[in-house]
């Protein structure tokens with residue numbers, strides 16, 4: 001990932017850059033996202049959150065920004081916070097592991113192989129298939 005571009009103007013109490021744009025003071029990263037995606041900022045629903053992949057609220061680098069919902073944002077943030085600690089798998093990896101569920105009979109041998117690929121316990125792989133783990137993904 002390339003470096004953050006920190007907004008140099010006014011910063012809100014919450015740490016976000018604020019920029020006067022199209023007649024209103026707006027969140028600078030929302031403006032940056034709309035400009036880069038060529039979206040009319042007025043057409044961006046307020047329920048759409050512009051997320052920072054870098055967790056740096058004042059960053060306005062469009063490559064670090066993506067649109068989503070508030071709940072995605074919270075989920076991703078907690079996944080990042082936990083990365084390298086308890087949970088070793090990313091949501092995308094869980095989805096691809098889930099997609100490789102061979103069905104009841106093949107699970108034991110497939111879990112062995114996949115757990116080695118991802119460097120996790122076999123039980124983690126089986127639990128993903130059983131739906132005991134990562135149900136929210």
Ligand SMILES: [Zn+2]
Pocket residue numbers: 003004005052054055056059060061064
């Ligand atoms: Zn950034």
